[in-house]
Amino acid sequence: MNPEAIWEAAGPAERRLIGVALNPAAPVDVLLRLLASESAAVRMALCRDRALPDPVVDAVVAHPDGTTRGFFAENPYADPEQRARLVDDPEYRVRGRLSREPRADDVCLPRPLPDRTVVRIIETYESDFLWELNRLISPGLRRAMVTHPSVKVRIMGVNASSWGSLTAGVRDALVADPDPEVRKAADASRRSYERLRDSDAVREDLPAHHCHPRTHLLRYGALAPDVVAEALSQDAWLIAANDSAPPETVALLAAHPDPEVRTRVAARPDLGPAERRALAVDPDPGVRLALSVHPALSEAERAAIDYEVEQDGAYCHWPVYDPEVLPDPEQVRAHALSAHPLLRRRAAGERHLPADLVALLADDTDLGVRVLLGQNHPDAPAALLLRCFLEYNGRDRWHLTGHGNFPRTGLARFAGDEDPAVRRLALLDAELPPDTADRLTRDPDPQVRADAARHPRLPQDRIAALLDDPELAHRAAANPALPATTMYELIAAAGQQQQP
Template sequence: MHHILCGLAANPALPSELVDRLISQADDDLAEDLADDLACRADLSRAQALALAGRVEEGAVRLAYEGRLTAADVDPAVRPDVALALLDQAAGASHPEWARLIAADPDHERREKLAACPGLPPDVVDTLAADPDVRVVAELALWTTAQDLVARLAAHPHAEVRRAVAANEATPPAVLAALLTGDGLPAARQCLVCDREEIPFVHDPECSRPDCDLLAGASCDGSHESTVHNLREAAIRNPATPVEAVVAFADHPSMLLRWALATREDLPRQACARLAADAVPGIRADLAENPALDETLIRVLADDPDPAVRRALAHHPRVPLDVLVRLAATAKVAATLLPRVAAASPAEVEDLASSPNPAARVLVAHRRDLPPETRDRLAEDPDAKVVKALAPHPGLTEAQLRAIVERHGVRVLAKVATNPDATPALLDELTRREPPVQKAFREIARHRAAPASALLACLTDRQARPLAAGHPSLPPTVIAELLTDENWQVAEAAAANPSLPVAVMSDLAWRQ
């Protein structure tokens, strides 16, 4: 029954008095999901929000994040988690006493959450920076925007705090560079590994200790090597770290550090060239999408032996169109609209659409803003892949969509079903095509114009059934029958269907 109530709680047509009824039930072991759905209702009144907040802590936290509660509604001594949610949204910024209260909370997880909140009073920041639990200090180091504080925490004796400083984009560039090299900083004295284990120690990736939260492979021999490695990776990924401080890592023996470097968008050409020759395909693939690549290196990577690299290169925003067309033919990259095609000029669009190469026409057919004459010409393309890419384009007439189906059959059926202008009659016909196309049923079940007859057909497909159960065009009697479906997702979708009769909603709400 719980999933039925959750569906009802999300039903936009649920009468206000039944919302009140569900709120009155949100107090059992399954209250969290129900309260979450209720808290997200667009029509929830202030009185209902306060009633829900008074019954379920999780619901009150969600309501705070949804902006339904104010500082006046919360006593931080009684409901610190709700107060934290408001502080996180800066809604409690005018109540520094809240932050001071939570900074002294014995629960370290609350202090950690507080450390991530914006606009904390300076005295609270100082308190958190001196917290006895290093996890709290590390969280503060990760989120604070006070440059003097992150500069101070960069010299913290615990390596985990330094790692957090390295990931913080508010950290001054000179401090980030120092963290990478260690120059000018005292050596770290602790890490999470040597805090807990006798060194030397390497954490077994298959560790079975239920209370162990060390990362797989975490290690320390006195130099805190795994944390230092993680610190370097964080600093390399941090865009505030000066590029001259990271380029030397292009030849580093650590694959992970080279991989992090490949995503930097400010890399000089020499570093890009070294990474383009890296032995790890994943590094070359991430580099292939990097806007820092120049045309020469783009053309080099276009001949990469690994198809994943070539597929990634197709997503580069400045890949030359001639290279992109070649990639489309060899690396299966034309399943979506690519950035370079999305940015193509009208002349380039016409060149692609008029190309004798079907791979070029497929690329441009994914655009949804084609000139009508170009769209109509591609709708008559002899290549099924081109037409499949074009089929969801708005503006196609029912006659054009029917012609597409007649010419290309099952290859285009699912895509035609996604067209926003597909008519109820066409969608109904698509469900009766032989052989049936299962993906088409799912698309039809999502379509706003799907008629009842088509939706009934969709109910016969296992994957489309939950989608069809929530469609408002489904007959009310059928929706009511689906409430007892053996698949709980179908039953929940039916309960959330706005066409469910109010009498049935009432019966369900009062049945508990």
């Protein structure tokens, strides 16, 4: 049964216990009693949807039910070291859930498993589990896989797409590896890499019909003149960014009648001066905008282009996949000081932006710059974060509230705002007046009502009343102000209902 079906099948008493399971103030004894519940819905919420204290984790890992352990294997709130304890679980489905990236929410993002755990998975798990493992591998381990002592890890680390980034010494070592399977994988990767750079081989391998292999070869393969001629009439957008395209082909693409093709060409770093001049006055505004951020242009040349930057984009949190790869500080500074908003947006998304540039961009005139800084910089100031939330209503908006600097006081003033997302801010205020919390449990917006039912300043009589509310009972049961005695009473009442 999938999680949605498990929730739908839960009765009122179970839903109240689900709330207790998610209650951050629930004592360890309460959590252990819920872990022993016959309700799959209660065990799912407890094991999958919150962080757990160590004694409860011990009990979950030792739980006799594989479904229960599987819930914990996919818990994004749990420390990866805790989830790693399930790496040798005897049940196939538990191992399968551990090898998949946990689902994320607006604030909690998945974290890689410990390196030793990933190695153990690669060495011992069934091959059909490994294709989803990628996002659980730390950047450090990913870089070390091709030279790892484990044969299976080296095999998994060898692939055609990364072959070109390996040093000659590492390539030679892989081709001469003492293990025949590593040598086989290395030889296959080397051959694929070399064929992609052989125009005759690309022509031979190129499918006639539209498919993923054709797309890959036209985008990344070495292209013979006859292949280019054919692609210009059918798939020009695919070859527009191909770095093997000769200058004469780039010139043809820059004059292509399709503006999407010209937009792609405008981003090529090898674009010649003549093509840059032509695209700078292109009749299509998207082409001019793409050209305006070309790295070869001076600030004066950018300013001479008639471009327009839209303000209604999606300004999202950018996960850091490799914290050891640092940007060029001079380039970041140049982008931050540029008159072009798109370049300043690039700088604003950098986590390592120095303090003087953080202060500068926090007052930027461009909404995208301000929001990207708030979404991605660890030192984004509180005033900026709140301003960003109030001004931006696009994707990842609520992620801003999970920033460590987001204000947690003075938000009660937003309780009457016409935007329900802004009214939710009031419920982040630790000093929210109890009567305001009470009023917001009757708000027309369901998410506001749900947040209000969990607010610790909600009066006790209102919490008690909501425990009988079909919509908000499980939210009220998750309220940290709920007395422990009431938690035990709810457990006892549910047990009585389950008895024949």
